Amino acid sequence: MTTFQTVSLAEIAHRFRSDLSPLEQVTAIYPCCISSYYASLITAPHDPVWKQCVPSVEELDDTTQLPDPLDEERLSPVPGLIHRYPDRAVLLVSNRCATYCRFCMRKRKVGCAGGETDFSAAYNYIATTPQLRDIILSGGDPLMLLDDELHQILSALRRIPHVEVIRIGSRIPVTDPSRITPALCRMLAEHHPLYLNTHFNHPQELTAEAARACSLLASAGIQLGNQTVLLKGVNDDSLTMQKLMTGLLRMRVRPYYLHQMDLVRGTAHFRTPLEQGRQLIGSLRGRVSGMAIPHFVIDLPGGKGKVPVLPDMLHRDGEVWQVQTNSGEWVRYADPV
Ligand SMILES: *Cc1c(COP(=O)(O)O)cnc(C)c1O
């Protein structure tokens, strides 16, 4: 495991003159870890960075939802490998992160003991499942592993001929960008085609350090995407979203997904109504480049998969279509006869 500097809740309480002692009952259930770097981005209590990393007693209010609504455990043919779609699977390679996000969809697992991945069984399953073309390393955060540990996993996957694409999902460029070193990038570049999806949620996270990390990765030929989670009180307004998405493009990161919050226990206070997200994504159309617009997706409970949610802009009108412009005007469009 890599090491990094962290701050305690007591230090945050001292810095912002707040009483955070009631949070001990929260962290007894959902662990807390905040990197010094990420904590340094907090400008005031309850700002968008604070809300993402400092626990809240509201986490304990949410008891009706399930710990694993996406049925990941049921969809795991071997411990630590989630196989939900025909041609791709998720391999959980670490259960730690440089900062534990309070809205995490794997809140049941990250930072907790147990749930070890059986690597040899996972490699064996992938090797004997020829339709698997695309393996996604996730966790926890794969970049919490040492370069050598990650190199071993990538090499084992690359020995399987039908594995075409490897993806890494990591929030390290957001929470501990100094972990992205030239040596790490050189090692990753031995395993192309390699994609890395990072996880920026707010323009406050688009710092010079994060930009340097993304630039190092991109210069090593790693295609960078971004998955944002739509979070109430953090990024659920059009201007914040525009700044985030256009700022990411400037950092050589292509927005990929905007996720509707999953129905994960302990995260209800972050959830927005589905219609709000639909309007938000609609509000970006025409205002910013299509390059800056992610797919807004809902990951359906029961492991039914991700489904894009689109603004309602298309109606059949007899022989022709009616298509709505970004400014709301309906325009006729005829199919070929
Ligand atoms: C999100 C996800 C994937 C990847 O889906 P893409 O749409 O290809 O990015 C694969 N497996 C599981 C279990 C997932 O949740």
Ligand code: SF4
């Ligand atoms: S970095 Fe990812 S896996 Fe880790 S706590 Fe945040 S959302 Fe969860």
